Amino acid sequence: MTAHGASREATAAARERLDALTDNTSVDAAQLSDELAAVTALLDREVSLRRVLTDPAQTAESKAELAQRLLGSQVSGPAADLVAGMVRSRWSQSRDLVDALEELASLADLTAAQRAGTLDSVEDELFRFGRIVSSSTELRAALTNRKAGISAKSELLRSLLGGRAAPTTERLVTRLVAAPRGRSLEAGLESLSKLAAERRDRMVAVVTSAVPLSDPQKQRLGAALAKLYGRTMHLNLDVDSEVLGGIRVQVGDEVINGSIADRIEDAGRRMAG
Incomplete structure (x- = not known):
């Protein structure tokens, strides 16, 4: 099933929020998967409800509040917050929301498998x-x-x-x-x-910078890290004014301090040599 337009953007944003949640090892990814699957089944069954939750005539906040009221006592806080964030987005079709929820449930299960090796x-x-x-x-x-x-x-x-x-x-x-x-x-x-x-091909880089990075800076950094490591890179961003060199990047056990541009340039020289 292929999402188009607004739904594609909403799904991408939801996946980013899921990544942020599941990168935190205190979140039970398998439980989150079960809960998202249960919400998928509910909205697949209740057509009128999913139409209300994706109605562009309703405010984003009112839809999020409705989702929280319906799900708050049924699923964990992370799951309810994730769904509330999704219904704040615009969807091309109401069914696209259900498709995205199902995909996120599967991705959460795959994250649990990744943690288990x-x-x-x-x-x-x-x-x-x-x-x-x-x-x-x-x-x-x-x-x-x-x-x-x-x-x-x-x-x-x-x-x-x-x-x-x-x-x-x-x-x-x-x-x-x-x-x-x-x-x-x-x-x-x-x-x-x-x-x-x-x-399996996704890697996570924890990026701590002295000041918030702009969108172009994040894009350049993500592209540079993906080129350096040869794999798609997800950035978890944090700000700490005491970071030496302005930026600190951790990928797995490897820590890069100082200027990432210098690091990339050095890598390029080594490959050229």
């Missing part, structure tokens, strides 16, 4: 399971049969994946089979595989 396995397992489904008409029919109950399908998946695949893989596939939301099973598995690959 199983993300590579999850990506591989999703790909291989997709191949198995494509090659087995009988299995595909059993998992997509609308007359079969969700519990029966879940039990079948447990027999296939339980103890043989990472818990995140089993959770993601079970959720997809239980709520395909108009997609074929193969398309859903392919989408999950792409999200896993994207998450």
